[in-house]
Amino acid sequence: MTGQSTYLRGRLFYVQLGSPDPERLARFYGEIFGMTTQRGADGWICRGPRHCLAFASGPACTLLGAGYAVADVRVLEGLAARAAPNLVGATALEAELFAPGALALRDPDGNRIAYGIAGATTSAAGAAAPPARLQHVVVGSTDVARLVAFYTDTVGLRKSDDVRDDEGGTRACFLRSDDEHHSFAVFRTPRNRLDHHCYELPDWNGIRDWGDRLAARGVTIQWGPGRHGPGNNLFIFFHDPDGNWVELSAELEVVSPARPVGIWRHEERTLNSWGRAHLRS
Ligand SMILES: [Fe+2]
Numbered sequence: 001m002t003g004q005s006t007y008l009r010g011r012l013f014y015v016q017l018g019s020p021d022p023e024r025l026a027r028f029y030g031e032i033f034g035m036t037t038q039r040g041a042d043g044w045i046c047r048g049p050r051h052c053l054a055f056a057s058g059p060a061c062t063l064l065g066a067g068y069a070v071a072d073v074r075v076l077e078g079l080a081a082r083a084a085p086n087l088v089g090a091t092a093l094e095a096e097l098f099a100p101g102a103l104a105l106r107d108p109d110g111n112r113i114a115y116g117i118a119g120a121t122t123s124a125a126g127a128a129a130p131p132a133r134l135q136h137v138v139v140g141s142t143d144v145a146r147l148v149a150f151y152t153d154t155v156g157l158r159k160s161d162d163v164r165d166d167e168g169g170t171r172a173c174f175l176r177s178d179d180e181h182h183s184f185a186v187f188r189t190p191r192n193r194l195d196h197h198c199y200e201l202p203d204w205n206g207i208r209d210w211g212d213r214l215a216a217r218g219v220t221i222q223w224g225p226g227r228h229g230p231g232n233n234l235f236i237f238f239h240d241p242d243g244n245w246v247e248l249s250a251e252l253e254v255v256s257p258a259r260p261v262g263i264w265r266h267e268e269r270t271l272n273s274w275g276r277a278h279l280r281s
Pocket of ligand 1: 136138196198247
């Protein structure tokens with residue numbers, strides 16, 4: 001076990017969503033986030049100044065992959081040694097978005113996650129939309145403990161907060177890869193699936209600006225505004241045209257290295273201290 005001494009620092013660089021109509025989904029995200037939208041490896045790619053979104057044919061609301069940008073090749077060398085049994089060959093998308101040398105792995109639930117040096121994005125996009133930085137992705141799992149053990153011990157993420165039920169079972173776990181509270185999280189769900197992905201806004205005025213931007217496009221806020229307990233962030237959620245949950249967040253907690261892991265009770269006010277919560281199980 002290498003968990004406590006290993007820390008994989010990185011940031012979420014892209015998510016790849018499956019869709020019955022990947023072009024429609026790409027054009028939705030490209031327009032709403034002011035990103036350049038074009039055909040790319042295995043489907044469609046939206047490029048922004050700091051992150052990318054990718055879309056390929058598949059069932060709606062599926063996570064085909066996610067990629068984290070790391071600082072240098074030494075991080076990748078360490079990960080390659082720790083995660084050797086889980087490594088899989090790189091896809092055309094990973095080769096397109098990352099510099100050579102990226103690693104891709106399958107976690108114990110079958111999620112495909114890649115780590116690499118970020119390739120060129122674009123500086124031309126984003127001018128028409130308020131800032132929104134791709135920040136985290138969350139998966140649902142029937143076996144949270146197994147998945148969290150993999151991401152802490154093998155990948156090298158750090159645990160920020162646990163949500164536990166009254167029997168001691170873990171219902172959610174928030175994991176970080178830099179000083180932001182989480183860049184990845186796992187919720188206990190009846191089946192393994194994508195839960196949501198999230199964009200961080202510069203401050204809470206962004207909730208107002210994005211609420212207005214969504215309203216102008218007829219996109220309804222489905223949940224929020226509210227405030228999460230773990231992470232202490234303000235949030236709103238909306239659905240994309242496929243029904244994916246998309247979160248916009250502000251003021252996510254910045255975590256000091258010495259902060260102990262938080263333990264939260266599995267109840268509505270943990271997930272939303274302002275009101276009703278969307279409990280996954
Ligand atoms: Fe989230």
